Amino acid sequence: MGRPRRSIAKSITDPELQPPPQTIEEKEIELRQERAEKTPFRIKVHEDSYFPFTTYEVKGGTNVTYTVEIRSLTEKVNSCSCPDYKVNTLESCKHIEATLNFIRNAGKRNFSSYAKTGSNRIEIFLKQNGREACVRWPQNEEGLNKVRALLRPYLSASQTKLIDPVMGAACIENALEGSDEEVASKIRLSSHLMEWKTDQLLVRDRENDRRQFMDDVKEGKRSLQMLSSPLLPYQEQGMLHLAFQGKAILADDMGLGKTIQAIAACELLRRLNRAKKVLVVTPASLKGEWEEQIARFIGLPTLLVTGPRGHRLECYKRDSFFYLANYEQIRNDYAEIQSILNPDILILDEAQRIKNWQTKTAWSVKQLKTPYAFVLSGTPIENRIEEIYSIMQVVDSKILGPLYKFQQDFYSYNENNKPTALKNLNELHRRLSSVVLRRRKKDVEEQLPERTVNNFLVEIGPEQKVRYQEYSDRVARLLHTLKKRPLTPDESKRLQQNLACMRMIVDTPYILDEKCRECPKLEELEEILAGLMEDETCKVIIFSEWERMLHLVRELVKKLGFDFAWHTGSVPQDTRRADIKRFKEDPNCRLFLTTDSGSTGLNLQVANVVINLDLPWNPAKLEQRIARAWRKNQSRVVQVINLIAENTIEHRMLTTLAMKQAVADAVLDAMGDISELDLCSSRQDFIEKLEILTGQSATYQITPNDQKKKLVSPDEMKQDILGRHSDRIHLLELHQGKMLAVVDKADPPLKQSLSESAQGPVEVLDFETYTTLKRLVEAGLIQFTNGEKSILFKSQLIQADLIDLRTQKLEKATNLYKEAERKLQMVSLLKSGGFALEALPAAGEVFHKGMEILKVFEKAPDPMALQLKEELNNPQHPDASLNALFAWMENISSMMSQYALGIES
Numbered sequence: 001m002g003r004p005r006r007s008i009a010k011s012i013t014d015p016e017l018q019p020p021p022q023t024i025e026e027k028e029i030e031l032r033q034e035r036a037e038k039t040p041f042r043i044k045v046h047e048d049s050y051f052p053f054t055t056y057e058v059k060g061g062t063n064v065t066y067t068v069e070i071r072s073l074t075e076k077v078n079s080c081s082c083p084d085y086k087v088n089t090l091e092s093c094k095h096i097e098a099t100l101n102f103i104r105n106a107g108k109r110n111f112s113s114y115a116k117t118g119s120n121r122i123e124i125f126l127k128q129n130g131r132e133a134c135v136r137w138p139q140n141e142e143g144l145n146k147v148r149a150l151l152r153p154y155l156s157a158s159q160t161k162l163i164d165p166v167m168g169a170a171c172i173e174n175a176l177e178g179s180d181e182e183v184a185s186k187i188r189l190s191s192h193l194m195e196w197k198t199d200q201l202l203v204r205d206r207e208n209d210r211r212q213f214m215d216d217v218k219e220g221k222r223s224l225q226m227l228s229s230p231l232l233p234y235q236e237q238g239m240l241h242l243a244f245q246g247k248a249i250l251a252d253d254m255g256l257g258k259t260i261q262a263i264a265a266c267e268l269l270r271r272l273n274r275a276k277k278v279l280v281v282t283p284a285s286l287k288g289e290w291e292e293q294i295a296r297f298i299g300l301p302t303l304l305v306t307g308p309r310g311h312r313l314e315c316y317k318r319d320s321f322f323y324l325a326n327y328e329q330i331r332n333d334y335a336e337i338q339s340i341l342n343p344d345i346l347i348l349d350e351a352q353r354i355k356n357w358q359t360k361t362a363w364s365v366k367q368l369k370t371p372y373a374f375v376l377s378g379t380p381i382e383n384r385i386e387e388i389y390s391i392m393q394v395v396d397s398k399i400l401g402p403l404y405k406f407q408q409d410f411y412s413y414n415e416n417n418k419p420t421a422l423k424n425l426n427e428l429h430r431r432l433s434s435v436v437l438r439r440r441k442k443d444v445e446e447q448l449p450e451r452t453v454n455n456f457l458v459e460i461g462p463e464q465k466v467r468y469q470e471y472s473d474r475v476a477r478l479l480h481t482l483k484k485r486p487l488t489p490d491e492s493k494r495l496q497q498n499l500a501c502m503r504m505i506v507d508t509p510y511i512l513d514e515k516c517r518e519c520p521k522l523e524e525l526e527e528i529l530a531g532l533m534e535d536e537t538c539k540v541i542i543f544s545e546w547e548r549m550l551h552l553v554r555e556l557v558k559k560l561g562f563d564f565a566w567h568t569g570s571v572p573q574d575t576r577r578a579d580i581k582r583f584k585e586d587p588n589c590r591l592f593l594t595t596d597s598g599s600t601g602l603n604l605q606v607a608n609v610v611i612n613l614d615l616p617w618n619p620a621k622l623e624q625r626i627a628r629a630w631r632k633n634q635s636r637v638v639q640v641i642n643l644i645a646e647n648t649i650e651h652r653m654l655t656t657l658a659m660k661q662a663v664a665d666a667v668l669d670a671m672g673d674i675s676e677l678d679l680c681s682s683r684q685d686f687i688e689k690l691e692i693l694t695g696q697s698a699t700y701q702i703t704p705n706d707q708k709k710k711l712v713s714p715d716e717m718k719q720d721i722l723g724r725h726s727d728r729i730h731l732l733e734l735h736q737g738k739m740l741a742v743v744d745k746a747d748p749p750l751k752q753s754l755s756e757s758a759q760g761p762v763e764v765l766d767f768e769t770y771t772t773l774k775r776l777v778e779a780g781l782i783q784f785t786n787g788e789k790s791i792l793f794k795s796q797l798i799q800a801d802l803i804d805l806r807t808q809k810l811e812k813a814t815n816l817y818k819e820a821e822r823k824l825q826m827v828s829l830l831k832s833g834g835f836a837l838e839a840l841p842a843a844g845e846v847f848h849k850g851m852e853i854l855k856v857f858e859k860a861p862d863p864m865a866l867q868l869k870e871e872l873n874n875p876q877h878p879d880a881s882l883n884a885l886f887a888w889m890e891n892i893s894s895m896m897s898q899y900a901l902g903i904e905s
Contacts, residue, residue: 036101052073053188072119134160154172235632252378274371282326283600313333379620464518475502540591608634714792728750746766
């Protein structure tokens with residue numbers, strides 16, 4: 001008799017009989033299987049006669065081709081060339097899973113048969129752990145005597161591994177080249193194993209190079225001095241680290257000469273005949289600085305990569321040693337750089353530019369494959385430890401492993417799976433120590449000049465206090481809301497804007513309102529300069545985050561009669577370079593006025609004073625500013641002066657922003673006993689920190705104020721409007737008594753409210769319309785009237801450079817193009833399979849996205865678009881219509897590239 005039903009029910013619910021929960025590895029494999037099913041991969045078979053145990057070319061959404069080698073349909077012994085497979089430790093990836101699906105779809109019955117018989121060749125391949133080379137023998141071992149004899153010297157006793165994976169693979173490769181076709185056809189030597197073998201031989205070569213070079217230095221045959229200017233001892237160490245590590249990070253404090261050490265390492269490798277071409281990727285503003293440094297210290301041929309894409313491609317064909325490009329150029333040129341230039345050394349300057357692995361720039365840079373890579377950044381961690389993870393993908397992705405394990409190893413999570421703290425930072429430092437070399441200024445202070453820091457507390461003026469309190473009250477209202485519920489995206493944006501305005505106001509209200517010039521910091525600066533300028537050799541760098549603050553400083557120094565250099569993002573590069581040169585060489589040019597555009601890369605050690613008119617959010621930014629003067633070759637004590645608005649958000653930033661610096665210190669420098677750091681992961685934590693930063697009361701109450709004011713002056717009009725709608729107003733102007741308002745969105749309730757405040761009609765434009773008119777004016781197509789006008793208020797957005805607006809448009813268009821590209825891949829897949837008619841609905845979606853892109857750039861549909869629309873609606877020849885769609889989207893892509901180059905230039 002069978003068991004009672006009650007017993008069966010019990011067995012089902014018995015915890016001991018339940019399947020164990022999924023491990024994180026099982027979840028990750030499942031995720032890759034899902035991606036394999038959802039992504040429209042294009043798969044091409046190599047060596048059809050060996051199908052399915054052969055090599056496949058797999059191309060997916062990124063349009064990059066990876067090679068997949070299938071050795072078994074049931075065991076995890078397959079391999080892929082993609083970055084994920086190399087680090088994930090899962091012995092699979094979405095490309096392998098997609099290839100297995102492809103084989104399965106080719107015939108399920110055949111799949112089962114293939115799974116049983118297995119490969120009919122001897123498979124020699126690398127295990128995913130990167131330490132063992134395995135050998136798999138076919139089921140049918142007849143006629144393998146010659147092959148066994150060829151392989152025997154390199155195999156372990158079990159004949160399932162190579163004794164020496166590197167030399168064994170190299171020797172077998174050479175033996176196969178001299179063997180007959182019958183023997184060669186019975187062995188498949190994995191291309192992934194051979195790539196790994198090449199990399200390992202390079203490692204051995206570098207070790208031999210280091211050993212031989214240092215022996216030669218001891219015997220006096222070679223010198224550590226590679227440049228026209230002597231290297232300091234710590235710089236010699238940095239040069240050797242870069243040259244003989246192969247791929248490494250130099251994370252020295254700013255000012256210790258990372259550029260010089262990298263140039264010296266390039267020269268060392270050139271003398272060892274290991275390098276003939278060096279690609280330097282740097283922010284565009286620093287290309288001239290690199291050119292100057294190379295010319296000064298080594299004088300090797302240097303080529304600046306400039307101009308439109310066609311000209312850049314010609315640059316890559318020219319003979320030189322150094323090629324200087326900027327990050328934006330790599331986005332479009334990485335494939336041609338690899339195929340045409342094929343550099344031996346890649347240098348990434350200010351490498352924090354690739355700290356976010358999700359950006360197109362970071363992805364493009366990581367497509368470049370070179371034997372040597374020098375990653376230079378004084379701040380490889382600015383905000384989050386994931387930044388160093390992204391940068392390490394250029395150096396050695398295996399050191400930190402797959403992202404899911406990295407997050408598991410170094411974050412603690414709450415019950416909602418949200419990170420609450422950092423952990424094991426000592427272990428993270430240990431892993432990085434083999435490739436990261438970091439020296440702080442205090443570590444080499446005996447070789448560097450002293451620096452002193454003075455904080456000058458400045459009381460803000462009466463009008464500043466009133467305006468500061470207005471923004472503070474707005475923050476308080478949002479904090480009051482935040483205590484009840486999470487903020488909406490719009491509310492979060494307003495919170496950020498109001499915090500930024502608080503920081504601007506404590507400098508001067510002039511940044512937001514040109515009619516109010518109150519600025520006690522300017523008075524303090526005048527007294528400081530009066531004392532400094534008595535020393536005729538003194539040169540001063542003056543920083544502010546906001547250009548309009550510098551406008552007031554410029555007026556002051558003109559009044560005082562001091563010559564100065566001017567450096568902001570709105571100044572053309574040629575003019576900036578001329579001013580930098582003048583500041584360095586002209587003894588009468590003693591002041592350098594700059595925004596944060598001058599805080600990275602510039603060597604201004606002729607200065608011995610750095611004055612910060614305001615403090616940046618990030619302490620790393622502050623160090624970047626100071627390092628313009630406090631750096632190698634500085635022969636004097638450097639004085640740092642910070643002007644801080646007393647009892648304001650700026651004053652509180654001195655202590656509350658230490659968290660970011662603590663993370664960088666713990667990971668990069670292993671300072672103190674820090675192994676864990678709490679994160680601000682909950683809303684309550686965020687509220688508490690924000691209240692401390694802004695000085696807000698936790699018990700703030702909203703008090704209604706519906707009292708109607710009688711407006712008697714333009715200023716009162718402005719105050720009433722901004723009091724009601726501060727977060728929606730971008731510009732207020734009076735034109736011969738009539739008000740113009742530029743707003744985020746011109747809806748009827750807002751128009752009515754503005755009319756009430758102005759006690760009359762108001763002309764209202766939305767921000768997008770205003771910026772369109774502004775561009776037309778700048779293009780000379782229309783002209784604003786020259787009548788009398790008075791500007792009551794300008795927002796940050798109105799003051800922003802047009803390039804910021806263009807960048808926003810490009811980002812929006814790029815996102816649309818990515819969406820279109822995914823559909824376009826589906827169209828291509830269906831068309832190539834003979835299903836052109838079935839592809840038309842997806843083609844219509846692509847066309848719609850293309851039209852949206854044209855709308856972003858305010859371009860009318862061209863004749864090609866109108867004809868294509870008609871063809872897609874009434875398809876007479878579907879294949880031809882789809883071809884026309886591909887061509888049209890290619891034109892849109894080209895237009896976007898030209899637009900991006902316009903921003904860059």
